[in-house]
Amino acid sequence: VPFERRGGVAVTAVQVVLADTVTALDARHRGQVLVTGSHGGLIAAALAAQGGVRAAIFNDAGGGLDDAGFAGLAWLERLGWAAATVAHTSARIADARDALDSGVISHANALAASCGVRPGMPCAAAAAALVFASPARGAPPPHAEARVLLRAADDAVPAIRGLDSIGMVRPDDAGCLLVIGSHGGLHGGRPESALPVAAAGAVFHDAGRGKDGASVSRLPVLAARGMPAATVDYRSARIGDARSLWATGRLSVVNAVAAVRGWRVGDAVPDALTRRTGRGAPPSRPSSGGGSA
Numbered sequence: 001v002p003f004e005r006r007g008g009v010a011v012t013a014v015q016v017v018l019a020d021t022v023t024a025l026d027a028r029h030r031g032q033v034l035v036t037g038s039h040g041g042l043i044a045a046a047l048a049a050q051g052g053v054r055a056a057i058f059n060d061a062g063g064g065l066d067d068a069g070f071a072g073l074a075w076l077e078r079l080g081w082a083a084a085t086v087a088h089t090s091a092r093i094a095d096a097r098d099a100l101d102s103g104v105i106s107h108a109n110a111l112a113a114s115c116g117v118r119p120g121m122p123c124a125a126a127a128a129a130l131v132f133a134s135p136a137r138g139a140p141p142p143h144a145e146a147r148v149l150l151r152a153a154d155d156a157v158p159a160i161r162g163l164d165s166i167g168m169v170r171p172d173d174a175g176c177l178l179v180i181g182s183h184g185g186l187h188g189g190r191p192e193s194a195l196p197v198a199a200a201g202a203v204f205h206d207a208g209r210g211k212d213g214a215s216v217s218r219l220p221v222l223a224a225r226g227m228p229a230a231t232v233d234y235r236s237a238r239i240g241d242a243r244s245l246w247a248t249g250r251l252s253v254v255n256a257v258a259a260v261r262g263w264r265v266g267d268a269v270p271d272a273l274t275r276r277t278g279r280g281a282p283p284s285r286p287s288s289g290g291g292s293a
Helices: 042-050 065-070 072-079 096-102 123-130 211-216 218-224 242-248 256-260 269-274
Strands: 002-004 010-019 033-039 055-059 082-086 105-108 147-151 160-163 177-183 201-205 229-232 251-254
Touching: 010 096, 010 123, 033 042, 033 096, 033 123, 042 055, 042 072, 055 123, 065 242, 072 082, 082 123, 096 123, 105 123, 147 242, 147 269, 160 242, 177 242, 177 269, 201 218, 201 269, 218 229, 218 256, 229 256, 242 269, 251 269
Parallel strands: 010 033, 033 055, 055 082, 160 177, 177 201, 201 229
Antiparallel strands: 002 010, 082 105, 147 160, 229 251
């Protein structure tokens, strides 16, 4: 809905819009105030800026290692974007409607603060304030999402590929083990968003687990597809950074299929993914679904 400018002058062009993930922005979001279920890390911030939003509110993913869950706020501030996060305990990650309805602001950059956004403010009030944010000038610099081969395939273990975002998953990732910097939450609770390929297994970030444990909700869905999956503890690796998950991540939650494969809570990611009891039957082919930051 449109908001009114202070002094009674109507603002009809700027609205608050929702997106469960910043990997799915389109023309409807351009120039508007975005409330998203994505984390507030660097990749999500870059995707929001590239999507041309006027301002954005993310989920802080618990902050985590190096405060990566809201590191995008300072990056956006330098480029002229007002941005804030809601506390991961106040709203389900990957659920923009819940963020708007229930989220409580945890962090705001200086440009958002200049619009009156403060920690402790309800998300809906913060979003309404951000319609008065000045639009950034110019296009954001490119922010290359990383895809990296973490370990080549051998006779016992498939190739292990690192992706900073689930939005980078490609059809040829089927059959590989994937280390994905994204949170482990279903978008808006939709099972079809769990993973768009039949990977040999996947590791995500637990984003502090947060409200209703939403950030690990992919795991049982993937177990039902026969796929081992796990998350790393948010304090052990930076969200949005596959290399960080591989280098320092420690498993926090494993699904039933992963447990059978020998993955254990507390494992280092390389140890878990190479401790396989055999390739086994391939997981079932998924239905189509989008990605998340």
